[in-house]
Amino acid sequence: MKNLLVLVFLATLTACNNDDNGTPDNPADALPPATQTGEQTFGCLIDGEPFFPESGSNRPSAFYQFVRGAYTLGISAGRNDGGGENFVSIGLGALDIEGLEVTTYLLISEGLGNFSGRYNLGGGIVLRARTTYENPGTLTITNFTDEIISGTFEFTVIDNDGTEIRITDGRFDLKYTN
Secondary structure, three states, rough: OOHHHHHHHHHHHHHOOOOOOOOOOHHHHHOOOOOOOOOOEEEEEEEEEEEOOOHHHOOOOOEEEEOOOOOEEEEEEEEEEHHHHHHHEEOOOOOOOOOOOOOOOEEEOEEEEEEEEEEEEEEOOEEEEEEEHHHOOEEEEEEEEOOEEEEEEEEEEOOOOOOEEEEEEEEEEEOOEO
């Protein structure tokens, strides 16, 4: 019996790790899984830190609508980390596009026929940064049905001081309105 207690004690000691704070080694592992079933998920890394939207008015949303003879796409999510200047939102969109397919699109700039990515800080009051032709990103649609849009994205924008803000490992799985 004494040997069994010693073995249990040793097993407990080797199983415990005081350095384990419950966060994954790879920050992307903290993001929601890349599903394609309309789970209403959205996440990405902003400069290597996990970004998840809030519930309520900042929850992730998507629309794909036919307006004035052309399709428009909008995907967005936001989070407020205490105070108006700490509000962060990520948006992906396209204006006046022919249609949407399961493929990869370049995020270049807002404008007719283009796809774009944007990063807003402080509701866009502090910083509103967008992808450009010189600094494009990518949006990959992995699932597109009559109800669901799923995909991945990444892009880099430049803030007012010329510093890069890297949005990587982005993923979404949303039911959209049309």
